[in-house]
Amino acid sequence: MTATPLSTGRGNPPRWQRIRTIENPLVRQGLAAGVLVYLFWSMGTLEINWGRVAEGVPRAVDIIVRMLPPDFSRWSLLFRGTLESVQMALAASFFGMILAVPVGICGAGNLVPKPVYLVARGFIILSRTFHEIIVAIFFVKIFGFGPLAGVLTLLVSSISFISKMLAEDIENMPPGQLEAIRATGASFPQLLIYCVSPQVLPRFLGVSIYRLDANIRHSTVVGIVGAGGIGQVLAASFSRYDYDFSLAILLTIISLVFIGEFFSNWVRNQLR
Amino acid sequence: MTPHQHAAKHPEIWRRFSPRQTLLRYAWYLGVVAIAVWSISAMDITWFFLLDAHIQALDMATRMWPPEVGYFRKLWTPLIETIHIATLGTVATVLVAFPVAFLAARNTTFNAFTWFIGRFILVASRSVNTVVWGLLFVAVFGPGPMAGIWAITFRSIGFLGKLVAEAIEEIDTGVVEAIESTGTSRLQVLWIGILPQVLPVIYGTTVYRWDINIRESSVLGFVGAGGIGIVLYSAINQFRWQEVSVILLAVFAVVMLSEFVSASVRRRIT
Numbered sequence: 001m002t003a004t005p006l007s008t009g010r011g012n013p014p015r016w017q018r019i020r021t022i023e024n025p026l027v028r029q030g031l032a033a034g035v036l037v038y039l040f041w042s043m044g045t046l047e048i049n050w051g052r053v054a055e056g057v058p059r060a061v062d063i064i065v066r067m068l069p070p071d072f073s074r075w076s077l078l079f080r081g082t083l084e085s086v087q088m089a090l091a092a093s094f095f096g097m098i099l100a101v102p103v104g105i106c107g108a109g110n111l112v113p114k115p116v117y118l119v120a121r122g123f124i125i126l127s128r129t130f131h132e133i134i135v136a137i138f139f140v141k142i143f144g145f146g147p148l149a150g151v152l153t154l155l156v157s158s159i160s161f162i163s164k165m166l167a168e169d170i171e172n173m174p175p176g177q178l179e180a181i182r183a184t185g186a187s188f189p190q191l192l193i194y195c196v197s198p199q200v201l202p203r204f205l206g207v208s209i210y211r212l213d214a215n216i217r218h219s220t221v222v223g224i225v226g227a228g229g230i231g232q233v234l235a236a237s238f239s240r241y242d243y244d245f246s247l248a249i250l251l252t253i254i255s256l257v258f259i260g261e262f263f264s265n266w267v268r269n270q271l272r
Numbered sequence: 273m274t275p276h277q278h279a280a281k282h283p284e285i286w287r288r289f290s291p292r293q294t295l296l297r298y299a300w301y302l303g304v305v306a307i308a309v310w311s312i313s314a315m316d317i318t319w320f321f322l323l324d325a326h327i328q329a330l331d332m333a334t335r336m337w338p339p340e341v342g343y344f345r346k347l348w349t350p351l352i353e354t355i356h357i358a359t360l361g362t363v364a365t366v367l368v369a370f371p372v373a374f375l376a377a378r379n380t381t382f383n384a385f386t387w388f389i390g391r392f393i394l395v396a397s398r399s400v401n402t403v404v405w406g407l408l409f410v411a412v413f414g415p416g417p418m419a420g421i422w423a424i425t426f427r428s429i430g431f432l433g434k435l436v437a438e439a440i441e442e443i444d445t446g447v448v449e450a451i452e453s454t455g456t457s458r459l460q461v462l463w464i465g466i467l468p469q470v471l472p473v474i475y476g477t478t479v480y481r482w483d484i485n486i487r488e489s490s491v492l493g494f495v496g497a498g499g500i501g502i503v504l505y506s507a508i509n510q511f512r513w514q515e516v517s518v519i520l521l522a523v524f525a526v527v528m529l530s531e532f533v534s535a536s537v538r539r540r541i542t
Contacts, residue, residue: 088311256399
């Protein structure tokens with residue numbers, strides 16, 4: 001017996017279609033066309049030396065061959081650079097965490113008058129916009145080569161990051177508690193201690209610990225412009241075509257970041 | 273229970289922490305401070321440089337003022353190149369990061385080995401800074417925007433891949449099961465069951481990463497990987513401070529603009 005197709009008596013049902021993020025087909029296809037046009041335009045305007053790029057593959061093979069095996073024989077240099085990076089990250093996170101408290105409070109619109117708020121937010125925006133390396137270059141000019149410039153660079157970015165998070169947390173606090181404590185006639189410091197700190201402290205600590213792990217990552221790069229740490233060793237090894245030592249440094253950085261991330265996740269889980 | 277024991281267990285005055293907790297807390301504080309002090313003192317810092325730091329800073333500020341506004345006309349090309357590097361790098365990232373995320377998510381990977389490979393790619397990509405990737409790719413492709421695009425891509429794969437992998441791990445498994453039960457192939461499950469669920473996350477993180485990448489590509493030129501960083505680096509090295517301040521203003525404007533664009537796009541998506 002052959003199976004007969006079921007008839008619904010409603011003719012052919014409309015074809016099933018996936019739900020699209022952008023529903024208007026004209027906008028969707030226009031966007032796709034725009035992306036294509038952009039790709040052609042940008043590839044056309046970029047000054048790419050295609051001849052040199054074509055050499056890239058054999059070069060990459062050559063570099064990889066020279067990188068292997070990683071050379072850990074200068075481990076004392078490697079260890080000193082890594083230790084300096086870790087120290088820079090620790091110092092910058094600690095002082096950044098402390099200094100971020102006043103900045104963060106000043107950046108909370110519900111606690112401070114408008115002019116203070118604008119100044120604090122201005123600082124946060126300004127220091128967030130410029131990449132660490134630009135800031136590091138300026139600190140190297142001012143404080144000379146060495147880890148001090150690196151610590152200050154990481155300090156500035158830590159302050160702006162932690163204080164931005166803190167300010168947003170304070171602004172997102174439910175207003176009830178704030179009003180209740182204010183109604184008892186509490187002074188501003190009392191308000192901070194009894195109302196603000198219990199509500200934002202756990203997240204503040206979490207953000208600071210996260211920043212420690214971010215600082216470890218960034219401390220490996222400020223050295224490229226001479227601000228100390230393992231980055232300085234790395235840049236030097238690259239410019240001497242010392243690729244097997246470079247790979248040793250890169251592997252050290254990867255494991256350092258991995259440990260830092262693991263530690264930061266562990267602490268944040270403990271805090272929760 | 274004697275009244276004495278009772279009083280010890282339920283004291284008249286309420287305290288938030290027991291003495292043991294207080295001791296532990298102070299031990300933590302002491303440890304953290306000790307670590308911070310050790311870090312500062314063990315570093316090889318020339319404190320002598322601090323003495324004239326304010327003079328140096330003031331000197332630099334006076335040299336940077338006023339900005340040489342006419343110089344801005346020459347900045348268009350490197351600025352556009354910076355944006356191109358960030359955008360093309362981000363586009364390339366999306367193409368690579370999705371398969372890697374698919375490997376690195378526990379519920380879509382093939383076996384423990386492929387999962388480990390996926391995770392390792394993500395960790396390695398994220399651990400190495402964009403500028404360090406830039407160093408590497410300048411050695412491979414020679415100086416220029418091509419090295420910058422690759423550097424951006426290699427750093428962003430870890431960022432995008434990690435967030436997308438987390439999104440894949442949290443998808444609604446009912447939908448996937450329903451599609452599997454219709455007898456679809458593995459690829460179809462991925463395309464119809466999983467991709468639409470994580471698409472908003474992919475769009476959102478891509479736009480977010482694009483805006484970070486604009487900031488990163490502004491310094492890629494320091495290692496020769498194209499963009500406005502090349503101009504900035506040479507201006508600093510030749511002490512043309514009035515041009516430096518124009519370049520900084522231009523970078524500031526572009527980064528602010530990209531942050532605004534990215535924030536408004538993300539608000540519309542989510």
